[in-house]
Amino acid sequence: MRAVADLVRPHPDAPVLGGTFFVLVPALASGAPVALPARSPRVLARQVARLRPQASYLTPPQLRALLAQRPRLCGRFYSGSAPVSATLLDRTRRAGAEQAWGVYALTELFPAAAVEAAEKAAFTGAGDLVGAPLPGVTARVGTDGRLLLAGPGQAHRYLGEQPHDWVDTGDVARLDGDRVVLAGRSKDMILRGAENIYPGLYEPALHVPGV
Known part of the structure; x- marks a missing residue:
């Protein structure tokens, strides 16, 4: 809780956008209002423009879909639950975000590490x-x-x-x-978008004689 709060740094007088523990718990504990991201990228872009959140957390697929709408971003953006590329963080910064962070975490240990766009680009x-x-x-x-x-x-x-x-x-x-x-x-285990897929669950159904 302390690690996430120190990274997100929410304050009580501006909304936070996100639907995961990463922003929900520290935001609510600080008294900041929380909005759940819209599923439609077009509606999400309007939501960002209307709320002007101080911090937002989106998975890489959600963030790519949002950026395709050419929004004008604000505040700090955090992305995780799947690999976050330096290119995606750079696009987020160029779209107006004050900072863009890639978050590395696991269900078994959360959060683990984080990197800001500038540091990742310099690597x-x-x-x-x-x-x-x-x-x-x-x-x-x-x-x-x-x-x-x-x-x-x-x-x-x-x-x-x-x-x-x-x-x-x-x-x-x-x-x-x-x-x-x-x-x-x-x-x-592989990731498709932000979804965990375990090939061993499906491979038995894909066996074809001679292949």
């Missing part, structure tokens, strides 16, 4: 820079190259399993100083 190394771990979060890379995280906001355990000290993200990564750089995915 020239290989991989996807997701930023330095937020206060209280510790990161290390296991012997198999997978990123492990720990912190006060982590899940205690999976149902029916023993408590764990580290959350296995399933992401291959390296540490660039104190910053996390992702290099790929090792768990059997």
